[in-house]
Amino acid sequence: MQRFRSLQSRLILAFGAIAAGVAGGVISLAVHQKSAQEEVALQAALARTAATTTSYLNAELLRLESLGLALAAQPAMVEAVRNADRAAMGAVIAPIYDALRAQRQISTFVVVTPPGLLQYRAHEAVAAPEDITHRRGDAMAALAGRTARGMIMAASGLSLATAVPVMAQGRPIGTLFGQSLANEELLGRIKASVNADLVVHAERAGQMTRIAGTRAQGQLDAAALRQGLAGPTPAMRSILPSASGEQHFVAFAIPLLDHAGRPVAVAELILDQTAVVSASRASFLALLGMSGAALIAVIIISLLIARGIARPINSMTAAMSGLAAGRLETEIPARDRKDEIGAMSAAVQVFKDNALAVRRLEQETATLAAATETEKKAAMDRMAHDFEATIGGIVENVASASSEMEASAQSLTRIAERTSGQAGIVLTATEEASANVQTVAAASEELASTVNEIARQVSASSDIARRAVEQAESTNGRVQGLSAAAQEIGEVVRLINDIAARTNLLALNATIEAARAGDAGKGFAVVAGEVKQLAAQTAKATQEISGKVQEMQTATTASVGAIQAIGETIGEMSQIALGIASAVEQQGAATREIARSVQNAASGTREVASNIADVSQASGETGSAAGQMLSAAGGLSRQADQLRREVQGFVAKIRVG
Structure with missing residues (x-):
């Protein structure tokens, strides 16, 4: 420990600590900034993925809506709906349905007439009209003349559905539904577009169940999936082992809404972050290596600087120790240098000159002290004599006046007693x-x-x-x-x-x-x-x-x-x-x-x-009153005696010095 008490050792340690602190700070700042940038990039990627997924689904819904509007606008379709002619409806819809079904772009078409009767179904024949007002709110919206589109949970699975009104003479006379199943092919196209896996879940019998997806299973638990029904969830990270090491994933959920904005299912989006994490680790290791090399270089430079500073300071310390011990004849080194050491040497020389002057002043002060003490004693004696002459006279006058007042009060008391006696007679x-x-x-x-x-x-x-x-x-x-x-x-x-x-x-x-x-x-x-x-x-x-x-x-x-x-x-x-x-x-x-x-x-x-x-x-x-006056006069007399004693004590203290 003794070797670390020298200035040279402490300078080296100080430079090393500063360099280590700076390196640590730089590394921490860099890691923090990189983490913040990665987090911002991740949130942007998540938002972009969610927006792209939603946009893709909306584009599919718009495609279905456009197809439905085109069919609903055909005169033959309008006439068939007006007459509730199912055969005529099939003649218009069936050719288009068969072609699109072969391309897996449509799952069914449905026609509904007021007040909510299902008249035609493309994938299955209808024996008699069915009342569906209690289970198809989008049908009622279309019957009111509004277009409705959104996700529905059909018997065949999650589907994209649109409902368009069939208009005749400016008023709705029926509704044409178009549905497309959200199958693996559609989800695969979305995955290729957003570069993320999709897994669709819906709540069945009180449990979150996988409906479809590009993966066999998702990463989120049931609580997070239920939270996704209300809105986008925070990102959840997970690490899975693989043949090449570890795979890093980030998963979050977004709701899938019907025509009225109500959630019917939740889409879990899973992003592979393995490449991003690997790049971040490589960047951190490179930064750590560069910081270590810089720290070693700083330590070597600090060793050279410390040796150049410590040697002249040690010589200066020896000279200052001699001056402090009273050896004023000690020679001050490095007085001819032009740097800070030279300035320090000049300051120490001033200290030496001042010490010599102080020694001379101490000798002169000792000579003056004796004369000053004699003059002080004489001045104190004069002051005590003057104080005793002035204040003592005042105290005597007060004592005399109080005695006269006491005598007058006694006389007045006797006269008052005699007057009271005469008044009684x-x-x-x-x-x-x-x-x-x-x-x-x-x-x-x-x-x-x-x-x-x-x-x-x-x-x-x-x-x-x-x-x-x-x-x-x-x-x-x-x-x-x-x-x-x-x-x-x-x-x-x-x-x-x-x-x-x-x-x-x-x-x-x-x-x-x-x-x-x-x-x-x-x-x-x-x-x-x-x-x-x-x-x-x-x-x-x-x-x-x-x-x-x-x-x-x-x-x-x-x-x-x-x-x-x-x-x-x-x-x-x-x-x-x-x-x-x-x-x-x-x-x-x-x-x-x-x-x-x-x-x-x-x-x-x-x-x-x-x-x-x-x-x-x-x-x-x-x-x-005379008695009170007598009591006051007695108190005044006692106070005068006390004042006389205090004055005498004060004068005695002054004379003693």
Whole structure:
């Protein structure tokens, strides 16, 4: 194996392999092309054989048809058919039939008259007319005035048959049949014309049976023959032994059709291909010999070329091995040659010169490397110092800001908790005032009931309308809403004080009017006294609420710093006093005023309670937000510490280098 590793051996093997490949390719291509040409020639021969056979049979059919037309056109024949005169028909047909039968060109003539009655048969006498409409479709076609021709399977065997109409005055009056047996003589003439054997087969009792032929037996099996009934079959090759060696045959089948195009039999055509196969083998052997001689010549030439190439390359290889080993003083051979070897030698010389230059550069690079490393170390130290001074300052500022934010969040949380506590105290006082107002409302209802009783007795009453509108706007953020709600509570407390004062005044007026009424107003005087007492309690409760509201406003101011009032409660109250016609009417008006005032007081206390609840909820939300702010500030502080450590680690890595 070592000897085949040299360039010379591999060149010889390469040239030999290429030559062998080319020779094999040429042989394969030639064989393929020859096979394709032979196949094309064979298919053409098969098509030509089938066409010639069909044409020969058609020519025989046309001959029969022409003979029939000539007989049918004779006046004596026309008259005999018109009269259905069998003797007259025989007088016209018999002489011609006997002459043609002696020459084996005709087997019979038959005359049929409408509607399908066989009147005359040349080869056998007819005792009485026979109805043949069920078995001779060509007769019916001729009776319709059309000529029909094709193959039929008669009792005597496969025959060529034609049917021509016998015309009288432009209309068919009968049919003249002519039949010719497809015998060995006819098949022999076709064989001589197409240079192929013919074997005719037909299906009888479910089996394909030989009817006639130029050979004792065919080459195709029953399946292929049945396929031939539908159309031409593919060629089938066969080899048979003979005294001189082997005989090669190609067989295929074509259908034999009746007048309507229906198959009645199949013709097997057998072509002898022995000479063609022998010529093909001789051509292949000649091509193989020529390719072998060319391969030997290529191997000898490649040996000479390889030796001329390998020697200078071996010298060049030795020089390149010396250069690769570091022996740069090695001399490069063949530098004066003008061919590819000389170009290779020049390239190797360039390689040698470059290697010498690289050696010098390596020495210079080693000198520069030390100086470069020192400068790199100094530059890294400067960069680390600058980075630490810049980024470190930013990190310290972030840490300081996060600490201040955390302290602010803690302060805001404490203020929100204190505000929520004060709002709870105010809510409790408001609920107590609301209970007192509800008591006043109950007493007012009782007083109104008494006044209504008196009004029914005096049948007079009047209405005093009172309108009070309270409108409040506050929401520009959760913290500003706290201040607005606190101010609104103060206004409501003042309104309650005003209502309590008016209620006290109305109760006093009711007492005076009850005194004027005498005994009828005693019950009213008692109720007015209770209303006055409840008004005093309401005033006291509102004073307590006012104090709590002041404390809440102080706490709110401390929590938000600067909350601006964006709205105030506008109250409007008007009284329409009508002349009271009698003391009873004055008492009724006073009573209704008391009831309405009590309802206003109840509404005010409910508003206070609602606002206090809003204050408490807002305080809770403020505390929650402050808690989230505190958590975020703590996270920011931790991130600042982490960033400080990362910066310190980065600077340390840079300084280490």
